[in-house]
Amino acid sequence: MxxxxxxxxxxxxxxxxxxxxxxxxxxxxxxxxxxxxxxxxxxxxxxxxxxxxxxxxxxxxxxxPARPEVSGLTLAHNVGDRDAVRALTDRMAAAGGTVLTAPEEGAFGGVFHALVRDPNGVVWEIGHNPGWSVAPDGTVRLS
CATH class of the missing domain: 3.10.180.10 (2,3-Dihydroxybiphenyl 1,2-Dioxygenase, domain 1)
Incomplete structure (x- = not known):
């Protein structure tokens, strides 16, 4: 596969x-x-x-009929700067998301991030990590 x-x-x-x-x-x-x-x-x-x-x-x-639950899962989106983290967090909250962690310095690798739960319980990490990049061909580079 x-x-x-x-x-x-x-x-x-x-x-x-x-x-x-x-x-x-x-x-x-x-x-x-x-x-x-x-x-x-x-x-x-x-x-x-x-x-x-x-x-x-x-x-x-x-x-x-039992409702399946999602656990131990986050979706992440890396943005270009700290202000974009704040703006997207605000936009997600205005659309019905719940801010779990307001934009702040992360514990790992210089990331600045926030955590927002969508209306169905899916947790999004919105982050700015200058050590991560996505190449034009879609390849993610971690440094």
Whole structure:
């Protein structure tokens, strides 16, 4: 198997809140939006993030009506400077996110970051780490 992930699918108890947060709050454009079922966002070349209505997600997995939970997971977005961390944190909060950690110096590697939980419990780290970069071909460089 190639070292790639093409879809990340998260169960959501409130699909409308997820859509509103990502479309209105983050300014993302859905790749495909099936009201009441699932919404897909292209997040990188060859990679899609999907929010699947929880009961239908459980049915798809064959686990019945129990709501699946996401744990031990964060999504991260690196921005160009500290002011961008603050601005995006404010925008996410205005769109229904909950700020868990206000913008601050991180404990590791010179990062300045904030943590914001989306309306479905997914935690985003918004960070500025001058030691990380993304090349034009999409390769992430860690230093």
């Amino acid at each position: 190639e070292q790639q992930v093409h879809f990340l699918t998260l169960a959501t108890a409130d699909l409308d809140a997820a859509r509103r947060f990502y479309v209105e709050g983050l300014g993302w454009t859905p790749l495909l939006d099936v009201p009441g079922e699932i919404v897909f966002f292209q997040i990188a070349p060859g990679t899609v993030l999907a929010f699947f209505e929880a009961a239908q997600f459980a049915q798809d997995l064959g686990t019945g």
